[in-house]
Amino acid sequence: MFTGIEELKTIQNNLTSWVHYTPVLTSSAFDEAAGCRGYFKCENFQRMGAFKMRGAMNAVLSLTEEERSRGVITHSSGNFAQAVALSARSLNIPATVIMPRNAPIIKRQAVAGYGARIIECDPTIEARVAVTEEESRRTGAVILHPSDQKEVIEGNSSACLELLQEFPSIQMVITPVGGGGLLAGTALAAKAVNPEITVFAGEPAGADDAYRSLKAGKIIPSVNPITIADGLRTQLGDSNFPIIHKLVKKIIRVEEDEIVSAMRFIWERMKIIIEPSAAVAPAAILKSPRLFKGKKVGIILSGGNVDLDNLPF
Amino acid sequence: MFTGIEELKTIQNNLTSWVHYTPVLTSSAFDEAAGCRGYFKCENFQRMGAFKMRGAMNAVLSLTEEERSRGVITHSSGNFAQAVALSARSLNIPATVIMPRNAPIIKRQAVAGYGARIIECDPTIEARVAVTEEESRRTGAVILHPSDQKEVIEGNSSACLELLQEFPSIQMVITPVGGGGLLAGTALAAKAVNPEITVFAGEPAGADDAYRSLKAGKIIPSVNPITIADGLRTQLGDSNFPIIHKLVKKIIRVEEDEIVSAMRFIWERMKIIIEPSAAVAPAAILKSPRLFKGKKVGIILSGGNVDLDNLPF
Numbered sequence: 001m002f003t004g005i006e007e008l009k010t011i012q013n014n015l016t017s018w019v020h021y022t023p024v025l026t027s028s029a030f031d032e033a034a035g036c037r038g039y040f041k042c043e044n045f046q047r048m049g050a051f052k053m054r055g056a057m058n059a060v061l062s063l064t065e066e067e068r069s070r071g072v073i074t075h076s077s078g079n080f081a082q083a084v085a086l087s088a089r090s091l092n093i094p095a096t097v098i099m100p101r102n103a104p105i106i107k108r109q110a111v112a113g114y115g116a117r118i119i120e121c122d123p124t125i126e127a128r129v130a131v132t133e134e135e136s137r138r139t140g141a142v143i144l145h146p147s148d149q150k151e152v153i154e155g156n157s158s159a160c161l162e163l164l165q166e167f168p169s170i171q172m173v174i175t176p177v178g179g180g181g182l183l184a185g186t187a188l189a190a191k192a193v194n195p196e197i198t199v200f201a202g203e204p205a206g207a208d209d210a211y212r213s214l215k216a217g218k219i220i221p222s223v224n225p226i227t228i229a230d231g232l233r234t235q236l237g238d239s240n241f242p243i244i245h246k247l248v249k250k251i252i253r254v255e256e257d258e259i260v261s262a263m264r265f266i267w268e269r270m271k272i273i274i275e276p277s278a279a280v281a282p283a284a285i286l287k288s289p290r291l292f293k294g295k296k297v298g299i300i301l302s303g304g305n306v307d308l309d310n311l312p313f
Numbered sequence: 314m315f316t317g318i319e320e321l322k323t324i325q326n327n328l329t330s331w332v333h334y335t336p337v338l339t340s341s342a343f344d345e346a347a348g349c350r351g352y353f354k355c356e357n358f359q360r361m362g363a364f365k366m367r368g369a370m371n372a373v374l375s376l377t378e379e380e381r382s383r384g385v386i387t388h389s390s391g392n393f394a395q396a397v398a399l400s401a402r403s404l405n406i407p408a409t410v411i412m413p414r415n416a417p418i419i420k421r422q423a424v425a426g427y428g429a430r431i432i433e434c435d436p437t438i439e440a441r442v443a444v445t446e447e448e449s450r451r452t453g454a455v456i457l458h459p460s461d462q463k464e465v466i467e468g469n470s471s472a473c474l475e476l477l478q479e480f481p482s483i484q485m486v487i488t489p490v491g492g493g494g495l496l497a498g499t500a501l502a503a504k505a506v507n508p509e510i511t512v513f514a515g516e517p518a519g520a521d522d523a524y525r526s527l528k529a530g531k532i533i534p535s536v537n538p539i540t541i542a543d544g545l546r547t548q549l550g551d552s553n554f555p556i557i558h559k560l561v562k563k564i565i566r567v568e569e570d571e572i573v574s575a576m577r578f579i580w581e582r583m584k585i586i587i588e589p590s591a592a593v594a595p596a597a598i599l600k601s602p603r604l605f606k607g608k609k610v611g612i613i614l615s616g617g618n619v620d621l622d623n624l625p626f
Binding site for chain 2: 023025042044045049264267268270271272273274304308309311313
């Protein structure tokens, strides 16, 4: 039904020259606080600072020669914009990123630094989509979606594959969920490797459309999400929802103060920098001690791109 | 003349159950900025967050049974206090730490959290030494020095040993220098493994007593050191000065803004948390591009204990 292990391994192999094999860290301080054994897959150490590199790179690698010549385009003000820019540059493909006029200058600089062309638009989702589609029609550039695209999801699965190959005794895995691309990719990998592995996600209570979608059995639109976890202010899509619906056991909602507290815990005790979105998964574990008690839990730390001038502590 | 490779390896082996084997990270962003290839030995990931654990643990392991029964004592308001407390607890030995009355509450809590007894004293070096010696006389507790003690220096050498065993083609190594315990240990290890390796140190210009001591050929006291690198506001001692004088090629002085800038670079690009003292070594490399050009450089990141409520950016 879903992508099988052989296909996922092939994708993982194709990616090895283009993405980092990231380290897995453990922390006795976390284990003591959580009552389980955490295996932290450090995608904050990934190229451009987030797991998004895996999905973007796989999408770009999957293009035909003819498509490559037309280039790629996406609309994003976050990590996926950087991931597309860097992936495209790696293969010498032109990339265009549609960014809202009010995007932080630091994000614009990062995308421009990777060589992508930036087109400004009004700061609404409608404007972003409209400009992207118009530009794609005009130039023939292939549209890449941050989370709701088969190649992106399958590329993302390689992080969990690496983790389980290194630590095959892991019993549970957990990721944050926003657009659903990381969660779907992780679920695909975990279940393909071992159907006994339980898959969880953490989600901000202020942006809990995935939680509600899973309850309802259909996609519930995300309306006015409010959370510090800026990467998770998006919603599930048609490609990843069926995977998540079928393979994910539970979505755990966390409050804003729990996200900040978990982020600070990881910074202080593990000495690594994670962004608020990445703190959502450990926050979910810390608030659910009975669920994870005594288990070996793989945790995908999704990214580490923060603005040091605007920290929540 | 100095401790040989076999003895250092024995010490390294004795420590394996008690300290973390820390990972080595690389960064294409750093390499591009510095013009060399950096191998970052992450002692910020060490137990209690700093390389000090290695020296303290080796000192405690070196005690006789009779000495262990009397316990250990040190005066420190920084990482060494935590290292002694944790080392002693690991072997079930009583530990006492003399701390100035005005030490940050966060440091007191960390030391107390590792089970050491804390005795307050007036916030002067003279008071600290006097109270330590008096308490040692009274209880028989063995005094441990943060940097100027053979066992501490030799324990510290294990970080560089691990680094060179993993990356034998490294041509240069660099550490920060404060009390000199890390620099001396690193120099011992590097020269014992391969006399061709060049050893450097970075030092804050506002606390440059090691630089001046090396120039003068004798220990120049540190008077009123002013630097954000709080771990480096100390001075060389009789045990480590001869090693540093003989084996270290050059001490590179760095300004305060260079320390903060290097710290921020490591945080933003490598996504790891290092304390200001640890940023002094990469800062020294970044300001001396000709010296390190094209070389493979081992960098000991000394620690990662920062107060997130008081960041320099």
